[in-house]
Amino acid sequence: MKPFDFVQPRSARDAVAQWGPDAAYLGGGTNLVDLMKTGALQPARVIDVTRLPGLDRIEVAADGAVRIGALVRNADLARDADFAVRAPMVAEALLAGASGQLRNAATLGGNLMQHTRCPYFMEPDAACNRRAPGTGCDAIGGAWDNAAILGHAPSCIATNPSDLCVPLAALDAVVEVEGPDGARDIALEELHRLPGDAPERETTLAPGELIVALRLPAEAAAFAGHARYLKVRERTSYAFALVSAAAAMRLEGGRIAEARLALGAVAAKPWRARTAEKMLAGQPPGPDLFARAAEAALAGAAPAEGNGWKIDLARRTAARALAAAAAGTPERMPALPASPFSLSEDLSHA
Numbered sequence: 001m002k003p004f005d006f007v008q009p010r011s012a013r014d015a016v017a018q019w020g021p022d023a024a025y026l027g028g029g030t031n032l033v034d035l036m037k038t039g040a041l042q043p044a045r046v047i048d049v050t051r052l053p054g055l056d057r058i059e060v061a062a063d064g065a066v067r068i069g070a071l072v073r074n075a076d077l078a079r080d081a082d083f084a085v086r087a088p089m090v091a092e093a094l095l096a097g098a099s100g101q102l103r104n105a106a107t108l109g110g111n112l113m114q115h116t117r118c119p120y121f122m123e124p125d126a127a128c129n130r131r132a133p134g135t136g137c138d139a140i141g142g143a144w145d146n147a148a149i150l151g152h153a154p155s156c157i158a159t160n161p162s163d164l165c166v167p168l169a170a171l172d173a174v175v176e177v178e179g180p181d182g183a184r185d186i187a188l189e190e191l192h193r194l195p196g197d198a199p200e201r202e203t204t205l206a207p208g209e210l211i212v213a214l215r216l217p218a219e220a221a222a223f224a225g226h227a228r229y230l231k232v233r234e235r236t237s238y239a240f241a242l243v244s245a246a247a248a249m250r251l252e253g254g255r256i257a258e259a260r261l262a263l264g265a266v267a268a269k270p271w272r273a274r275t276a277e278k279m280l281a282g283q284p285p286g287p288d289l290f291a292r293a294a295e296a297a298l299a300g301a302a303p304a305e306g307n308g309w310k311i312d313l314a315r316r317t318a319a320r321a322l323a324a325a326a327a328g329t330p331e332r333m334p335a336l337p338a339s340p341f342s343l344s345e346d347l348s349h350a
Contacts, residue, residue, distance in 0.1 A: 001036055001037055001039075002036075002039070002042040004036075004042075004043055004044055004045060004046050005044065005045040005046070006045075006046050006048065007045065007046075007047050007048065008048045008051055009047060009048075009049070009051075009052070010051065010052070010053075011052060011053070012049075012052055012055075012178045012210060012212050013178065015047055015049050015052060015178075015210055016178055016179055016180060016208050016209075016210055018045070018047050019047065019180070019207070019208035019210075020044075020045060021044070022042075022043050022044035022045065023043055023044065023045040023046075023047055023208075024041065024043035024045070024046055024047065025047050025049050025109075025113075025210055026046050026047060026048045026049065026050070027049060027050060027070070027071065027106075027107040027109050027110035028050075028073070028105040028106040028107045028110050029105070029110075030098070030102050030105055030106045030110065031110065031114040031115060032046075032110075035115065035122065038122060038123075038124060039124040040121065040122050040123070040124050040131060041115075041131075049070075049071070049109075049210065050071060050107075052071065052212075054069065055069035055070050055071040055072075055109075055212055055213065056069050056071040056072055056073075057069045057072070058072060058076075058077065058080055058083060060082065060086075061218070063218045064086075064218035064221055065215055065216065065217055065218045066083065066086060066087070066215070066216040066220075067213055067214070067215050067216075068083075068108055068213060068214045068215075068216070069108070069212070069213050070107060070108050070109030070210075070211045070212050070213055070214070071107050071108070071109065072107065072108045073103070073104060073105070073106065073107060073108075074094050074097065074098075074102075074103040074104075074106045074107070074108065074111060074164070075094075075100070075103040075104045077090075077091070077094060077108060078091045078094035078095050078103065079091075084333070085224060086216075086220065086221045086224060087167070087171065087216060087220055087221070087224065087227075088224055088227050088228075088329045088333075089167045089170075089227040089228055089229040089246050089247075089248060089325075089329075090164065090167045090168065090171070090216075090229075091333065092167075092228065092229040092333065092334075092337045092338050093163040093164050093166060093167050093229040093231075093244075093246065093338060094163065094164055095333065095337035095338070096163050096229065096231045096244075096337045096338030096339070097111075097162075097163040097164065098238060099237065099238045108164075108214060109210075109211040109212075111162055111164045111165070112162070112164070112165060112175065112188075112191065112211060112214070113203070113211065114161060114162060115161075115202070116130065116158035116159060116160065116161060116202075116268070117159075117161045117240050118130075118139055118144065118147075118157075118158040118159070119139075119142075119144055120137070120138045120139045120142060120144065121158060126138040129155045129156050129195075129199045129200065130156050130158055130195070130199045130200055130202070131200070133198075133199070133200045137154075137155060137156055137157065139156075139157050139158065139305065140154070140157060140304075140305060141305070142305070144305065145305055145306050145307040145310075146159070146242060146265070146307065146310070147159065147304035147305045147307055148266060148267050148268060148304050149266050149267070149298075149301045149302060149303060149304060149307065149310050149311050149314065150263075150266045150267040150271055150298075150300065150301050150302075151194040151195075151267040151268060151269070151271070152194075152195065152267070152268070152302075152304045153194070153195045153196055153197070153199070155195050155196070155197060155199045156195035156199035156268065157304035157305060158195070158199070158268055159265050159266065159267060159268060160192055160264070160265070160267065160268055160269050160270060161240045161241075161265070162264070162270070163229070163231060163241065163244060163264065163338070165188065165191075165192070165264070165269075165270045166229065166244055166245070166246045166262050166263065166264035166270045167227075167229050167246035167248075167262065168188045168214070168216070168270070169188050169189045169246075169262045169269075169270035169271075169272050170246045170247075170248060170260040170261060170262035170270075170272065171216060171217070171220040171223070171248070171260065172187070172188075172189070172217055172219070172220070173187075173188040173214055173215065173216050173217075173220075174186070174187055174188065174214070174215045174217070175187075175188055175191055175211055175213075175214050175215075176211070176212050176213040176214065176215065177205060177209045177210060177211050177212060178209065178210050178212050179205075179206055179208050179209035179210065180206070180207075180208045180209075181206070183212075185215075186204060186205075188214070188270075189269075189270070189272050190204055191203050191204060191205070191269075192204075192268060192269030192270065193268065193269065194267065194268050194269060195268055199268075202268075222250055222258075223248035223249065223250060223258075223260060224329060225251075225328060225329055226248060226249045226250070226251060226325045226326060226327075226328055226329060227246075227247070227248035227249075227325055227329050228246075228247055228248075228321055228324040228325045228329065229244065229245070229246045229247075229321070229337075229338045230244060230245050230247075230317055230320060230321040230324060230338060230340060230343070231244040231264075231338040231339065232244065232313060232317050232340060236336050236339050236341060240265065241264055241265035242265060242310065242313060243263065243264065243265050243266055243310060243313050243314040243317045244263065244264035244265055244317065244338070245261065245262070245263050245264070245314075245317045245318045245320075245321035245322075246260070246261070246262045246263075246264070246321065247259075247260070247261050247318070247321035247322045247324065247325040248260040248261075248325055249280065249285070249322075249325055249326065251285070251326070254284055255282060255283060255284050255285075256280050256281060256282065256283055256284070256285055256326075257281070257282075258277075258281055259276075259277045259280035259281060259293075259322075260277060261273040261276050261277055261280075261293070261297060261318065261321075261322065263297060263314060263317075263318060266301070266310070266314055271297075273293075273296070273297035273318070275296045275297070275299065276293040276294070276296040276297040276318075277293075279292065279293050279296055280293050280322070285322075285323075285326040287319070287323065290318075290319040290322040290323055290326075291315075291319050293318070293319070293322060294314075294315045294316070294318035294319040294322070295315060297314075297315075297318050298311055298314055298315050298318070301314070317340075320340065320343070324343055
């Protein structure tokens with residue numbers, strides 16, 4: 001591992017002041033430390049933010065909005081009974097990620113900022129425009145077929161690996177950041193960038209900006225009765241998604257008053273399917289409607305590297321997530337959170 005400076009600031013403002021070229025913020029370390037060990041990332045300075053005060057709290061405002069500090073552990077957030085009632089598909093997504101040991105260490109802020117798991121990004125000897133701009137993309141023509149099917153570019157076909165970010169995008173979450181120019185808010189949906197001509201810019205954060213909290217609007221709780229996160233992966237534990245979908249809706253008088261749908265592992269950012277949401281609004285729930293909405297959600301999808309199978313899988317996953325949401329949020333978390341194997345109920349007539 002390359003030698004680096006290690007600092008432990010005592011406030012968010014101090015942390016930002018410690019920022020410099022080739023610096024990295026350290027939370028739980030479940031992603032950054034691994035990449036430093038392999039040499040994929042080599043920061044000259046590591047800024048440990050785990051001692052910053054006040055960032056490990058879950059707070060509910062008078063209007064029902066929830067503010068979650070960036071240092072709240074994934075396991076603690078998922079198991080917070082009040083939060084799970086307000087945002088069940090977020091809790092379901094959290095419990096679908098990694099392993100129990102990693103969830104005990106990983107932080108909210110770190111989850112939002114985790115890097116792609118593209119094997120060519122993680123291999124320092126491979127060409128990767130995201131890690132080393134201008135070197136090319138060995139994933140194109142390589143031996144990896146779990147690449148993006150939406151929003152990819154000739155410069156990069158990587159995907160965002162986060163489970164948590166998918167339902168947060170669907171529920172209009174907002175990220176609070178501190179930076180050299182002060183504090184500002186960023187819609188979670190706008191936090192991550194598509195590659196375009198600058199794949200090395202993974203987020204819309206300015207240099208030195210630090211995530212300090214995330215807000216879930218009060219309106220998110222209106223979807224709690226009909227919300228599910230569905231994750232399809234190569235094994236049911238400790239695996240990143242091949243595709244995933246977060247679906248939620250409000251039902252009134254036997255019709256969908258409002259719907260939310262976002263897809264994961266299909267692009268370099270969580271993919272909000274707004275066209276599909278509009279298609280669902282005002283309609284009675286049913287399999288034909290969900291199939292059409294899923295088709296709309298994948299409009300414009302194209303294989304990046306021999307992975308046309310992923311487009312059909314994403315359509316099926318989106319349709320099934322919508323059917324699961326229409327059937328209703330379970331009173332207890334399934335034994336296999338977010339797994340299609342946990343959906344034992346018959347969803348064909350939901």
